[in-house]
Amino acid sequence: MDNLELLSKITGKFPEVKEFLPAAGVLKDEMLAVSAPAGVILPLCTELKNNKDFDFDYVMCISGVDLKDKLQAVYHLYSLKRKHKLEIKTELDAVKPEVDSVSSLWQGADWHEREAYDMFGIVFKGHPNLTRILTAEDFEGYPLRKDYEGKPDNYD
Amino acid sequence: MGIILDKAPYLIEKLPGGGLVITSMDWVINWSRKSSLWPLSFGLACCAIEWMADVGARNDFDRFGVFPRPTPRQADLIFISGTLTKKMAPRLKRLYDQMAEPKYVIAMGSCANTGGPFYDSYSVVKGVDKVIPVDVYIAGCPPRPENVLLSILKLQEKIMKESILKK
Numbered sequence A: 001m002d003n004l005e006l007l008s009k010i011t012g013k014f015p016e017v018k019e020f021l022p023a024a025g026v027l028k029d030e031m032l033a034v035s036a037p038a039g040v041i042l043p044l045c046t047e048l049k050n051n052k053d054f055d056f057d058y059v060m061c062i063s064g065v066d067l068k069d070k071l072q073a074v075y076h077l078y079s080l081k082r083k084h085k086l087e088i089k090t091e092l093d094a095v096k097p098e099v100d101s102v103s104s105l106w107q108g109a110d111w112h113e114r115e116a117y118d119m120f121g122i123v124f125k126g127h128p129n130l131t132r133i134l135t136a137e138d139f140e141g142y143p144l145r146k147d148y149e150g151k152p153d154n155y156d
Numbered sequence B: 001m002g003i004i005l006d007k008a009p010y011l012i013e014k015l016p017g018g019g020l021v022i023t024s025m026d027w028v029i030n031w032s033r034k035s036s037l038w039p040l041s042f043g044l045a046c047c048a049i050e051w052m053a054d055v056g057a058r059n060d061f062d063r064f065g066v067f068p069r070p071t072p073r074q075a076d077l078i079f080i081s082g083t084l085t086k087k088m089a090p091r092l093k094r095l096y097d098q099m100a101e102p103k104y105v106i107a108m109g110s111c112a113n114t115g116g117p118f119y120d121s122y123s124v125v126k127g128v129d130k131v132i133p134v135d136v137y138i139a140g141c142p143p144r145p146e147n148v149l150l151s152i153l154k155l156q157e158k159i160m161k162e163s164i165l166k167k
Helices: A003-013 A038-050 A109-120 B002-012 B018-035 B046-054 B089-098 B109-114 B145-160
Strands: A032-035 A058-066 A070-078 A085-093 A098-100 A123-125 B077-081 B104-108 B136-138
Touching: A003 A032, A003 A038, A038 A070, A038 A085, A038 A098, A058 A109, A085 A098, A109 A123, B002 B018, B018 B145, B046 B077, B046 B109, B046 B145, B077 B089, B077 B109, B104 B109, B104 B145, B109 B136, B136 B145
Parallel strands: A032 A085, A098 A123, B077 B104, B104 B136
Antiparallel strands: A058 A070, A070 A085
16 A cells, blocks of 8 residues: 555544645655544554554554654554555653553554653553663653753762 | 681791791782683673673683683673663672672773763763772773783783782
8 A cells, every 4th residue: 555545544534643744645655654643542553453454563663752842752653464654643742741552452562662651751551561661760750851961870 | 718818827927937938828829810710701782792702712711711600609700891881780789799709800891991982871880990899991992802811911910919918
């Protein structure tokens, strides 16, 4: 399925989903990027995984972006069977960044979400074990946020 | 062995000719210690890959008695080969504590010496000497095998200067 077809099928089912940059027609071989509100992420991903037209069976990456006034969670999906890719960007509140976890759909999303939580403090609601994954258990703050300033400890 | 090394030197020193006995004992003990420096097979980052090549067949550190051991109970020496993160630091301290005396530490590469290119990171210890005492520092990123070899020779020199009377 090419990008334009993918986009029209997604927006047909979820009208709140918008194309992130209007380039699907131009960039035929590039990854389609769409933006979606945080509330629609779980139903959208459920549809993308379970509908055999989309068949996104693999989550390549879930990451965070700090845009200073807001945070962003970015999902990269891939279909091993149909060989198409999709990027979903969702904007989150900078003070209370919360989005539904998709780890119930893809097992691989588990650690990606833990990493995004560890680095950006994005809370994935419904995650089975949302704890720090890379930094130490007693680490304070979210180190990849722009306003992060670490306090010197006895190792500095 | 511990009681003999702790008590006997101070008794022997008072006897006529005891000083000569002490220096002879020093030499034998130091020689045996420096000739069988068994390092712990322990690695942290890319320096560990370099270190594995160093103790391999081409450079053959075994000719100096450097022979990796898989447990800290049997190791005299620990190479800190790589970046020490703050999460790893308590684990390294624990490994060091599990090693039997006498024990020596060689900090291998820039990361182990000072934190290296990760000095400004939120997660990297700025030099392994913040956690455990270091005997020899090796510069390099990673150090050349010759440089690692030199660190062992330097450590052997240092061991030969030790005396059972000190401490």
